[in-house]
Amino acid sequence: MNIVEEAFSRLFPEAAFTYAAHLRYSGRFKPYNATVRKAGSALYFNLSRSWKGTSDEIVIGLIQHLLVKILRKEKFFLAAAKNSAKGKIVSLNMQLYDDFIKGISEVAEVDDGGSDERLESSFNRVNEKYFFSLIEKPNLQWGSGSFRKLASYDYHTNAVIVSSLFSDAPEHLLDYLVYHELLHKKLKFSSSGNGRAVHHSSEFRALEQNFDGSNTIEDELNAFIRGMTFFRKRSIKNRSFKRAFNWRKLLLLR
Ligand SMILES: [Zn+2]
Known part of the structure; x- marks a missing residue:
């Protein structure tokens, strides 16, 4: 299972992963940036190179944030949101990611x-x-x-x-x-x-x-x-x- 599928199945255990996931690291991004694009059933993740070497658990949180952003209109998303507390999709990994981002703002180099x-x-x-x-x-x-x-x-x-x-x-x-x-x-x-x-x-x-x-x-x-x-x-x-x-x-x- 690749990391995108892993992120997906932890977030939507009831749903089948029917996407072709493409994950690419790019040196052209600002540190810790990332984007996602959907074309048909293909998902294209572009991650700043600085994510390489970051713990998988945090990268899974990042990918889950991107999945929530891009899949929010899908049927399984709406069903999962309906069944969750307060109608919101959150995970431990997403919280880890948030804490990580707050942390790096403290240690980022100041010119x-x-x-x-x-x-x-x-x-x-x-x-x-x-x-x-x-x-x-x-x-x-x-x-x-x-x-x-x-x-x-x-x-x-x-x-x-x-x-x-x-x-x-x-x-x-x-x-x-x-x-x-x-x-x-x-x-x-x-x-x-x-x-x-x-x-x-x-x-x-x-x-x-x-x-x-x-x-x-x-x-x-x-x-x-x-x-x-x-x-x-x-x-x-x-x-x-x-x-x-x-x-x-x-x-x-x-
Ligand atoms: Zn503001």
């Missing part, structure tokens, strides 16, 4: 010379003001100039990534994005059990309110993005332009 000065100052301000300087410095990076994903925290590489749209933004807007992402680093995530991790818990939302001026800051962010959109209007495609005007979506910080 000390690599941070941009503005991001670094923002991190220091926010850490001092809101976290008693107790947060260890993560990797700090500018991302692409995305209008949709303003900022994110990558557990796999322990990196706070901020859209380069904000490279000249007012300090407090940048700080707010960094604050939000540091909350992710601090609180991590919990498993909802339906294949989705809960990143913005009620605790998270409550702490988010601690930021100075948090009640008006999302309006300010919108106004800032609107301004950027105006200046970039000619250079961005019509579709992303319309998308950028979908204010609601902009508020979905990742």
Whole structure:
């Protein structure tokens, strides 16, 4: 039995494995990334090379997360979910995987010379003001100039990534994005059990309110993005332009 089939049968002991599984390790991925694709009855798993050498029990958890994601509409999935506690598909391996990911964010290498000065100052301000300087410095990076994903925290590489749209933004807007992402680093995530991790818990939302001026800051962010959109209007495609005007979506910080 290959590892995909093993992962499957532990998750769905009642169901028959009727797929052709392909598993490939790739050096082109960021550390500990992985994707899955389904074409007919074939499942294609692409795992970052860094997964090689990780315990099979954890890799099984990873594959189970991917299986839950890609098979959620299958009949046997719905039947299994119906019969499980709270209608959720979870396993010991999936919990092991979650703990592993939380763990690697703590030990991922931090590139000390690599941070941009503005991001670094923002991190220091926010850490001092809101976290008693107790947060260890993560990797700090500018991302692409995305209008949709303003900022994110990558557990796999322990990196706070901020859209380069904000490279000249007012300090407090940048700080707010960094604050939000540091909350992710601090609180991590919990498993909802339906294949989705809960990143913005009620605790998270409550702490988010601690930021100075948090009640008006999302309006300010919108106004800032609107301004950027105006200046970039000619250079961005019509579709992303319309998308950028979908204010609601902009508020979905990742
Ligand atoms: Zn978030």
